Amino acid sequence: MCPGGVGLPRGIGFHGVKVGVVALDGTKMKGNASLAANRTYEYLEEEVKRMLQEAEEKDAEEDALYGEGHRGDELPAQLAN
Numbered sequence: 001m002c003p004g005g006v007g008l009p010r011g012i013g014f015h016g017v018k019v020g021v022v023a024l025d026g027t028k029m030k031g032n033a034s035l036a037a038n039r040t041y042e043y044l045e046e047e048v049k050r051m052l053q054e055a056e057e058k059d060a061e062e063d064a065l066y067g068e069g070h071r072g073d074e075l076p077a078q079l080a081n
Helices: 003-011 041-066
Strands: none
16 A cells, blocks of 8 residues: 555544444555566656657558559459449
8 A cells, every 4th residue: 555545534424433344345466676677757758668669660651552542452442442
């Protein structure tokens, strides 16, 4: 439980609540908290920039191949109507 959650009951009108064990649903989840799995804000920012650049390049490639505004999977004209 987060430290701010301890004061939550008082904030919503439960003044007589005693602090003790809080069990929400008993769910246990395995996590990976290794230092190698952590990402910095700068890393994530660069990763997003890389992904957006890659999307722009792919979009330009598909525009050159299929024409601007077309995806390449359109129905042939004789099947469209």
